[in-house]
Amino acid sequence: MSTTDLPGIDLDVLTSYLGTRVDGGLAGPLQGEIIAGGRSNPTYALTDGDRSWILRRPPLGDVPRGAHDVSREFRVLRALGPTDVPVPRTVACEAEAGVLEAPFYVMDRIAGRTLRTQDDTGTLTVAQRRGLADAMLDTLVTLHEIEPAAVGLDGWGRPEGYLDRQLARWRRQWHAIKTQDHAGVDVLFDRLDAAVPQTRFAGIVHGDYKIDNVLVDQDDPSQIRALLDWEMATLGDSLADLGMLVSFWDEPDRFHNPITAGATAQPGFPSAHDIVEGYARRRDIGLDEVDWYIVFSDLKVAVILEQIHARHLRGETVGDGFDGIGAMVAPLIDRARDRAAASALRSLRVG
Template structure:
């Protein structure tokens, strides 16, 4: 395994500069880099040579279940969605040659915008802005789900048939492979999810990680989404899985909070989760009677993702701050998922 960089300056900037100078039409050098994300998903770096700015994404260092961090799939879906109603960054380079930085990677221009990560960020918005942002989150997700995968070259991007069964089996396998002594027994939840699994009827392009802090909003108008980010889990499947994932992070005033967001949307102006689901259903002209199963599954999926990161952190394979806070969030997510399934019964 290659050494894990302490900072972005440990990237092989000389070889990266040589590569980018051959690829990019405007590149003055020398290259500088800042680590923006230490590996909670795919490590992300800001690059500049003083004039232009780019973002580089690569797989995590020491990643477990590397299939969940396929940079090639992420680059492909971004390229496919360019020019559609879904705002995505352009891919200016997708490098499969691991000799350049030690892993495959892709580069995109840096887009001006804001990421709203927690309650501190959303408290700065007005109630009217919060409602407008919620509407944009729904309409952008509808735009994605209304795209015909064949028309954008993604007809072979996944297998919609049996998507939920495969997803549950995959996350079960990952949970089993990552168990640590401090984890609760998730067997009851897993049995309940398998027994209550709905039949998929609405298939399309699934983002897989669609939530408030994975979109970039305009610095001038926080109700306008300028880019949807973090497509590493995108595939073809049941589009309601994206709705459930978004709502699993949708905290409400007086209700239980997702431990990761801790009340980010539990503020005046943000509509309740059931209204978000209604907006989505009306825009797609579909019936959505009960999303509790999808929300519960999303809580479980998030628990497994956090466990992946927790295990990497225990192994010393992460860099950055805040990783020690993720482990204590996992057991409450399992319990929250069981509570959600009670609503489904």
């Protein structure tokens, strides 16, 4: 790990800060490194040579109001700690700049493995891939069936009108940050707006549920050690998470989401159709309008990637892996258009 300060954090300041907040103090000065992934909120690994932690903070540069609120991540992690949803133990949070140049929070670093690429999932057996898919569905359903008030999250978000607000937010974000024009974006937003489903299953929404946001056991990758990256979590329509999972669920011989790039397009992983059916079966619910959530997820991810691309062009990203982000945007918009055109929901079909 690096012994020098890293972009966006000051290790000397953090050594003094954490020294009074962790049990038994620190064993020595903190060292740190930027963790790959986490393309939105920068993520750092910290260690005192004995124990390890993770720090997350908002991106460098200007951040849209209400976006990248790390204190929200901290609150949901702390609330879910006693539940059956696997999350890291929280350590400390600063909701305002002061200690560092930006808000941040710190949590324990959990030993495990992140599966980001086809090469990563290629090391799993067919049975392990099948088991991991089941574990991901079980974890998602466990999260969605938690009563928010029971874990102190009542008032943390507004499920009523959640989908309408999401549509308005991401349309606004697109026009605020776009570096390229795409004629299909507003058409898709208009069609989605005309077909907004009624929220039938309000609950805790993770907001970015995909394979590389689960930390799996080193020895048994069908076991989930922790669910990570809660920066978009809120109370809302829980089916939004299912739509996001399907958007990121790659299948053989089909277009792959540029982020996951074929990670689940391996023998043993079920089809996207089976993912939807497995979720519905576990919750004993019907999913007639699931196409809406999937199309919206493709479009939302495209806007998020365009935001990251815009920040990268301004020199406001840290770490590697950003050079190809801009090229990922148009293919996702095109897939959202194609999915809408093929949908069983008439109001989504865009010729």
